Amino acid sequence: MKLLNQSLAYLTVSIFVIVSIWAAVFYSNMLDEIHDSIDDGLDNYRLLIIQKAQKDTLVLKKHTFDESNYAIQEISKSIALNIRDTHQDTLMYMLNEEKMEPVRMLTTAFELDKRYYKLRVISSMVEEDDQISNLLWSTSWLFIILVVSIIVINNLVLRKLWKPFYGLLQQLKEFRIDKNTSIPPIQTTTQEFVELKQACDILIAHTLETYNLQKQFTENAAHELQTPLAIITNKLELLLEEKQLPDENAEVITQVLQTTARLKQFNKSLLLLSKIENKQFFDNQLISINQMAQNIAGDLEEFAQFKNITLTIEQTDSVEVEMDAHLASILVSNLVKNAIFHNVEHGNVTVNLSYRALSISNTSQSGELDEKVIFKRFFNNSESQKSTGLGLAIVYAICKLYGFGISYSYPGRHCFEIRFS
Amino acid sequence: MKILVIEDEKGLREAIKSSLEKESYVVETASDFNTALEKVFVYEYDCILLDIMLPYGSGLDILKELKEKQKTENVIIISAKDSLDDKLAGLSLGADDYLTKPFYLAELNARVKAVLRRNKLQGKNTVEMSNICLDLDERLFLVDNQVVPLTRKEFDILNYFLLNQRRLVTRTALAEYVWGDHIDQTDNFDFIYSQIRNLKKKLKAVQAEVEIRAVYGIGYKMVEP
Structure with a gap:
């Protein structure tokens, strides 16, 4: 897998996770904010209704919601004292939608002329399922746009940034120790690539040196053996010409001389081989x-x-x-x-x-x-x-x-x- | 005939000296550049065997000096270097031959004789032994002055033996001389054996008064019977 695609895969997964978490956090925050603002509205309503009830006792007779958004019921003092202000989500039938829809309801109690009343105020809510699906679509779009832009950026920018690297890679692939002596310079200011090139240069110089030493060694060693071989051969030849040489000794000398001839031939071949490899033939x-x-x-x-x-x-x-x-x-x-x-x-x-x-x-x-x-x-x-x-x-x-x-x-x-x- | 051997390796110098002395040459030696230079200019030699890599200097410089002073000694370079450049450098500086180490004494002998003969312009270029004679210019083999036909290789073998009369010629040295580099492997000893057997038959048939004698199973020696 190419580095480009690999980074893309990692980025895609990370962005997916980040966007999902962001969406969840965003949704819950938004919902909180909405509740907050609805609850403030409801609290305000309550005050307005109580104010209105002091002037107009007809208000106190409104026991059901019907066309308005509040209902008042008279209750005993003990019940009233037990009622705490609560905001809660509940469902109510909506005529226009012809189904039950979520509403926010404030339940509270108040005292007027020594009588106690329970007041419920409602306010229509955002529809959560709609909200979630909206959010899902938006985040999906966001995700897709992000990934597409990353692909484009990767391909345009990163490809351009990585160009010296691929150039160097190609040079290294084509490098042959017996043909090239170095790799050409690369055009880059990226520190990593400059360092990589330097490391490659050092490695190549070192390898070349070892390679040349090894080549030279074979040739030098074969070369240095020539004179000792000459001495052995010639001394043995002279020895064989001795008049008083016993036959058994002559046989041993003969064997040594034949072995030396083989060694000589071997050395000659080795020398020739290293000469060819060291390119010493140009005629x-x-x-x-x-x-x-x-x-x-x-x-x-x-x-x-x-x-x-x-x-x-x-x-x-x-x-x-x-x-x-x-x-x-x-x-x-x-x-x-x-x-x-x-x-x-x-x-x-x-x-x-x-x-x-x-x-x-x-x-x-x-x-x-x-x-x-x-x-x-x-x-x-x-x-x-x-x-x-x-x-x-x-x-x-x-x-x-x-x-x-x-x-x-x-x-x-x-x-x-x-x-x- | 006086020969100077310039070679720094003691073992090799001594071996060459005793081999050449067997051919009745007067042999002197020098082991370094300065001694060599001194001897070359003080005495006259018929042939100089010259190693290239010497203590205190290069054998090629000795060649240059000889050329400058217009001395016309025969020079055979004996060197461990066998690259073409070295050979060409040596030969262009006036050396007569170039012999790469390691070599066989028989080969050195043959080269020395060839070089020495080259300077004797008078008379024919021949080698003789008993009643046989090789005319090297015409490549003719004569027994009692009668031409006897020989194959090219038989002629070469005989030539090598005549250049090394009464000396040991190993099969490997002979093969190298006659067949060049081709002789480096396999059952060549049998092959040479059969070649020599054929040559012996031929010599016997024409009543040549020479004998090729096998020596310890490693080589041959040409002697008068």
């Missing part, structure tokens, strides 16, 4: 992928022959790509190499060049691979200890560097496709 030129594929097929021909694998190149289109020659060679040869080495005896490899795409497919013993993990570092499906598990990660990194699409499918055989967009 872009127009490369013919057709030519590249043919050269690599030629280089690897003997390997294929050795395993009795048929290597075919199908060229339905010529593909030319702007990229670094060394990387192009690694890209194609890693895929072709994999296709040859993870193959079966008497299997085949097909390299297909179509419109801006290169696909390499091969027969294999293993079934379908998991596309999600094959391009990850250190993915290693084969039991072969000599594979570094970085070959496809390097291919993927190169594709990512140049924005090529790469996909894997398994139509009965492994098939890798690169689309040079």
Whole structure:
């Protein structure tokens, strides 16, 4: 739920409650005021009637209300002393409305010439049900108008106020640590947004620093290993050339030398990978992928022959790509190499060049691979200890560097496709 | 032949020195920038192996000095840096070759020989052993002066062995030299084994008086029988 709608929901509920309470309080206050004013009127009437009764005793004979609004009955002194002035609501038949309607009635007693009388004075009242329904309608209208105005204000004003926020949000969504270095400034004077932007900037700067350090670390570490590896390799080579070397020792040295060769290869791949990720290749030129594929097929021909694998190149289109020659060679040869080495005896490899795409497919013993993990570092499906598990990660990194699409499918055989967009 | 090894890592410097001495070169060493500069300008060398990152200075500055003083020593850069920029910088300053650490001694040997031969303009560019000879310009293999056909890769393998006569050549080093970067995985040892077996058969058939001897299951050595 959007913040805008959420605040609207809260406001609507709150306004509903507030307006309802206000209506109830207002109604009871208003009713009180009306009673008060009617009661004052009745009290005034009483005085007028008593005054008139002193002059005109005929008044005292008016026992029923009939056409006027008072009635007088003579009562005993004891009853009269017990009567307190009371204002009360009661019902009386109204001719015009043809039904019983509420009236306000004052009941009192007075003394005139040593005789006691009970006086009842009435006054017509506001009709409460009408009043309530009137009030209900007015408050409903008030509520609706309030909500509508809030929606309008929310949409116009708040949307405008929140604009920098949504702008910043969009920037953050599009932010890629390996592409961007910062987010552009936002136009706002709102303190919260300024602070938010500052917090984002700090976070990004910090993340970038960590990211770069990590990238640098891999490269530096791989780099620093080169010389020690050279020393180990060369010393072992010299040791193997010793004339008095017992065979058992030679065997151990051989194993160490082979392990070192693997370490060397691994380190080299890691270095290449971090170089690609650190974008240290910029010698872009127009490369013919057709030519590249043919050269690599030629280089690897003997390997294929050795395993009795048929290597075919199908060229339905010529593909030319702007990229670094060394990387192009690694890209194609890693895929072709994999296709040859993870193959079966008497299997085949097909390299297909179509419109801006290169696909390499091969027969294999293993079934379908998991596309999600094959391009990850250190993915290693084969039991072969000599594979570094970085070959496809390097291919993927190169594709990512140049924005090529790469996909894997398994139509009965492994098939890798690169689309040079 | 006199060679100067400029390398600050003691272990590597010593390994290179003893390897080159086996090839009967006179080898001198320098471990830092100042010593190196002094030796370079006091003595004459046929080849200089130069590390780039040295204490007190850069190997590239030594190259610059050599160029300015118009000294024409053969220089092979040996560096842990293998970016294209570093290579281009080195080569444009007059280095003859660039070798990235870590390398095999057999590879270093081959590079040194190639560089040294480049300067000898007199005569043909050939390597010989017993009754066999490789003409590197024409890419011909001769046994008793008779041309014997070889495939491109067989020629490369033989060339590598002849550049490292009587020295251990590991399979990995051989593979790297002949097949480049493609050799980093899987059952390549069997593959190389079969290639060498074919080459041995060929040598035997043409009565070449050389022998490729397997060494401890890790490599080979080319010797006279």
